[in-house]
Amino acid sequence: MKERQVEVVAGNHVVARVAGAVVLVAHRGGGEPTPDSSAAVAVESLAELVRDAVERQPEGPGAFIARQATRWLMKHAEQISPGVPIDFGILSSAEHGGMAIFLHGAVTVVLEDAGRTEFFRGGDAAFTVDRVASIPSRAVALFIDGGDGRIPELPAGRGIGWLVEGIAQAAGAIVWSDGARSSDPGRAGASVSREQAPLPTARIDPEPRAAQQRPEPPEPAPHVTATQAATSMLDSVAEQPDPHHALTQLGGTNPAPRPDPDLQRRLEATAKATALTVKVLGFKCARAHPSDPRSAFCTVCGMPVDQTQQLIEVVRPPLGMLVLDDGMTYMLAADAVIGRDPEHSDAVQRGLIPLKVDDSSGGMSRAHAEVHLVNWDVTVIDRGSTNGTRTRLPGYRDWVRLTPNQPMILVQGTEVMIGNRVLRYEPAAPPPFGG
Structure with missing residues (x-):
């Protein structure tokens, strides 16, 4: 550059x-x-x-x-x-x-x-x-x-x-x-x-x-044009598709098929609708940002929040990010499905956003786990993957395998292992005052 x-x-x-x-x-x-x-x-x-x-x-x-x-x-x-x-x-x-x-x-x-x-x-x-x-x-x-x-x-x-x-x-x-x-x-x-x-x-x-x-x-x-997963949780569609050119992710071993245009439009519409219309009860900080009422600090900017105020209906902001072990980030603005090839999964048909992650170990399923935003909580669910999903709480050494189809609420700093890849849940603006 x-x-x-x-x-x-x-x-x-x-x-x-x-x-x-x-x-x-x-x-x-x-x-x-x-x-x-x-x-x-x-x-x-x-x-x-x-x-x-x-x-x-x-x-x-x-x-x-x-x-x-x-x-x-x-x-x-x-x-x-x-x-x-x-x-x-x-x-x-x-x-x-x-x-x-x-x-x-x-x-x-x-x-x-x-x-x-x-x-x-x-x-x-x-x-x-x-x-x-x-x-x-x-x-x-x-x-x-x-x-x-x-x-x-x-x-x-x-x-x-x-x-x-x-x-x-x-x-x-x-x-x-x-x-x-x-x-x-x-x-x-x-x-x-x-x-x-x-x-x-x-x-x-x-x-x-x-x-x-x-x-x-x-x-x-x-x-070949090489691309990696997007924070937006959406893949781009190239103009003038050429069947002789396959899109692959950098560092990966499995070719990623081109997204279907009709599916892509549905995903985009779902992402926009989900991100913009989810309303929950919460507080507003001094800068009028919507914030989790259980937190003493604003979810958006990290400023202190007056917790004596009345609960009101607010549009929920993104609830933090997942940071992959190679530094790529995924903003948590909508429910998502994680796997090595999640684009055509049942979860996507249900409206979840696909997060494609490269994995060379062979231990990651096509649609391995799901992330759901429930009120102000981020939950992870293993959807019966072959090799399971493991989590590790901050400060702990051991990994714990999730029970299939049972959601676990993520706390800040929790690590999630799927295949041989690790994602860490982080806030978008860590307190105090946004870090």
Whole structure:
């Protein structure tokens, strides 16, 4: 990521390049963004988050960025933009190669390969998209969605320049792969006007620096796009499916079939409906966040909660996250089924969201266990898997095998083992004050 050319596309949103990563935040106010607008403040905050993550995980900060960005959403977004959701996306390096993608809201990533285009859309997710994809032969583009819901495409003409570092005004950004150039024959066209001046904190080169220019590589051979499980708990559907290209997860041994489009639409509709309409009795903190009435701290931001107030009906927020042993995170916004191939299981037909986990041990069932959100509790249920589901409470050494079809309530820090993979239940904003 650090050595790749990042091209800015003219527009009224805010983009930043920091420590090799790209951050894009939607500007929803009228006119152009200013340094005091919520989009500019948000991008500076996220840039600091990315910078810290790169310092801690220099070889591949993607998974750490996703975890910190999820907590940022629960803790800081409301303070920066009260009552108005912040739509943003982050592109960064993944730990074992490839590109880490994190999306929230109306933002889309376009991966353009040789004869094939794939999309990841934040707007289709229950909460966030957290993926790792192999770097395509041409480019990866990050755009804020238009008001008409149109899927963005790579522009025919040039952007306003090459973003070297800092913050700029833009509609999006294109990360070009080695050898891919904005002047290649496939992008011939009129230049985009430079009237849209960037915010004054960016360094933009109108042309790539000489050290960045590389010779055109030979025509790349078709290759497989590799992807990992999503925090959104939804798989993306590639445009123009090619039966000769199979989607597989990085580090896995079992090929994952392409999701059925009709099934995908049902899953997306179920995720959105479940995440947005579940109402429970609870409290509200001083920042008006809905919170578990049994907790002295806000479930969303970690601030103290007045427990003498009257119970009211609130829309339940996500109840934390499951953190896989490789650092991938799954936001708990809706009931889910976990396994090595859960997409076509009976649980999905009942409305659960599939969480696909790679496992090379052979000990994980296709639909191994289910996670249900009951009021303010997160429960795990083994659905009669061949090798069972085991849990370990925080501070204990021994694993306990669950009784099939009997739910167990998870407490913070509980570990769950399915096959040879381990997930840990963590809050989204650990108290006090969000950690």
